[in-house]
Amino acid sequence: MLGFRPKLTLTQRLLALVAMAAVPALAGLVYLIIAIHQERKHEVRDLAFRSSQITSLEVERIVSGTNGILQALALASDVVGGDVTACSDYLDSLTSRLPQFRGFDVVALDGSMVCGSSDLPIRQEDVLSSSWFQDAKASGAFSVGVYGGAQPGEVGYLPLALPVLRAGHPTLILLAGIDLDWLAARLGDRISTEGGAVVIADRNGTILARQPEHDRYVGERMRDPFPSLIRLGTPGVIESRSGDGVGRIVGYQPPAANGIGLYVGTGISTKNAFDPIFASTWRSIAIAAIGVLAAAVIVWWLGNRLLRAPLLRILTTVESWRAGDETARTGIARDGSEISFLAAATDEYMDAVLADRAARRLAEDHRTLLLREMSHRIKNVLATVQAIANQTFRDGAGPDSLRAFGQRLSAMAATHDLLISSHWQSTDLRAAVEAAIGPFAGETEESRFRLNGPRVEITAKGAFSLSMALHELCTNAAKYGALSAPGGYVTIDWTLRESTDGRRFRLSWKEHGGPPSSEPTRIGFGTRLVRAVFTSEFDAHTALEFPQSGVSFDLDADADQILAKTR
Structure with missing residues (x-):
């Protein structure tokens, strides 16, 4: 057997050599195809699951808003x-x-x-x-x-x-x-790929909204296997064929998982998700075949050097990629040959996969951050509105209480607009003061307010507290104080000073030219708010006094707590 020599012609031997040389390339191609298909399947399942989570959060926001x-x-x-x-x-x-x-x-x-x-x-x-x-x-x-x-x-x-x-x-x-038609329209924005679908159903399995073809499915019961998913306690991903005959990978959030008693599912078309991969597979196979044929022509003078080495390089890159080295590339430039085209296509695909991963990760992180920030801001605003409502309507909900409640919300809204323009971090103190007193300033050329102080930035919490306090002072002045008299006016001064306790911020309100003031016989919500709005924070001390010359209010707070660093 060791002395056996097959009777092959030179052409046959060269073809056999080309076939043997093509084995590593074919193995690398198969390995790459399998790796790409597995990676794509994992990405599509992950995308379907994340889409179901995001859609579920959107539905939860709608329910909580209601x-x-x-x-x-x-x-x-x-x-x-x-x-x-x-x-x-x-x-x-x-x-x-x-x-x-x-x-x-x-x-x-x-x-x-x-x-x-x-x-x-x-x-x-x-x-x-x-x-x-x-x-x-x-x-x-x-x-x-x-x-x-x-x-x-x-x-x-x-x-x-x-x-x-x-x-x-x-x-x-x-x-x-x-x-439900409005809800279905909102779901349209959640379909990220062609052939995708989004479904919301109640706990009985009745479809509430579906995209696409909402009108066809609304009010119908879901078909198997989806009703069984409603009874599950945890979210997941399945691959199934929907009622419209389209095969999809579906991420689902059962009612027990989202806490709102509704089923949410998002599906990605299997055909549309994998067609590009199949096309790439056939292209890779075609390229490999061309490479083998080309190698048969040039095997006499370039066999090992131009065929085996580049293929091994591609395999090494794929192995490194699979091992977690996302920087691995073949580094083979296009020079017109089939092998270089295969290598360049591999590099481009890896670049595209890496860029897609990075973009998706960044988008998910940003979306998560926005949802958390939105939840935090909404909770804070609702807590403040609830506190104001509880105090305003404590003694009843008559027209005066409703009007006072609306004015207080308007003062909050004005400060809210200022903070939005600065990404909810801080705002200019003068701008915050002008926003709070704006409704009481009047339309005459002579201002009813005289502001004086350095340019400083006030924190978001400080701006809200200051807005509420100034609104109550303005309201009182318009009813009983300087703003109720034709020639009356108010001076608002603020300063920064150094003390043994560190930097201190001081703001004063003084009324001039109004009717004589006196200590109120009954302390209302406005007076309590002015006295207490700063004292729970900012290491602040306040003084609200009622001399005959006009109401005065003084605030002395820790500048490092109430003021922000200059942008």
């Missing part, structure tokens, strides 16, 4: 005060301004409708059998219902309910109906 609106309605006297006409008019007006809602209703505990929007009629028997009514009444808490309210030829809505509590017991149930 909860906030219902809580605000529970405090509105026009809604819960007993005037049916005023209530219905108020809810109709609110519905016209909020396109995401079909309407709002106020329901008694016996299931009868007290008042509501004209676009959201309900019947007592339907209310009594509904899950949203039973859950809200039994739990005394916000409830997310199931698909309902569908009339012949119409699309239903998603009911969300909140009980109005008195002494810890429900007295009324507030109902908000989410418009």
Whole structure:
């Protein structure tokens, strides 16, 4: 056997040599194709899962926003005060301004409708059998219902309910109906690839919104295997064929995972996700075949040097890439040969994959940061509004209280606009003061306010506190003080000084030319706010006095706490 010599012609021997030389290239190509397919499959599954998470967060934001609106309605006297006409008019007006809602209703505990929007009629028997009514009444808490309210030829809505509590017991149930066509339109922005799909369903498996073809699927039950996913406790990814016959990789968030009682799923078309990879595979195979044929021609004089070495280099690059070295490249420039084309295509693909990973990672990090920042800001603003509402309406919710509440919110909004322009870090103190006193400055050429102080930057918390205090002082001055008299005016001065305790910031308010002032016989919310708004923070001391010459207010605070570093 060792002395066996096959009877082959020179051409046959060269072809055999070319075939042997092509083995490493073919092995490297197969290895690369498998690695690329596995990597792409992992990326698509990860993208589907992340898309379902982001869509679920968007739906949770919509539900929590509705909860906030219902809580605000529970405090509105026009809604819960007993005037049916005023209530219905108020809810109709609110519905016209909020396109995401079909309407709002106020329901008694016996299931009868007290008042509501004209676009959201309900019947007592339907209310009594509904899950949203039973859950809200039994739990005394916000409830997310199931698909309902569908009339012949119409699309239903998603009911969300909140009980109005008195002494810890429900007295009324507030109902908000989410418009499912509006919800489907919002889902359209979440379809990231051609052939993708997004579905939201209730806990019974009824489709609330779907893109694409929302009108075809809304109100229908989901088909297998998707109903079984609703009963799961954790999110995940499956590969299945949807009701429209399209195979998709689907990331899903079951009701138990998102805490809002709704199923959220996002699908990526398998065909569209892998067609470019299959095309690249066939191109790579074609390139390899061309390389083998070219090698057969030049094997006499360049065989090993031009064929085997470049292929081994490609394999080494692929191995390094698989081992985690994302900087590995073949480094072979295009020179017109098939092998160099294969190497360059490999490098370009690796560059594209790396850039895509980096861009996706950056986008996800940025989106997460924005969601956390938005959640933080919304919670802070809602807490402040709730505190102001509790104090303003503590003694009742009459027209004066509503007007005062609106003015206080306007003062907050003006400062909010200033802080937005500076990325919510700080703002110019003079600009913050001018925004707070603007509604009281008047339209005459002679200013009612005289401001004096250095240019400094005040922190976001400091700006809000200062805005609320100046608003209350202006309101008092307009009613009883210097701003109520034709020639009256107010001086606002601020200074920075060094002391044994460090840098101190001082601001003073003094009224001139108004009627004689005196200590109020009753301390209202405005006076309490002016005295207390700074004392819990900033290491501050305040003094509010009422001499006959006019009201004065002095603030002495730690400059390093209330002021920001100059930008």
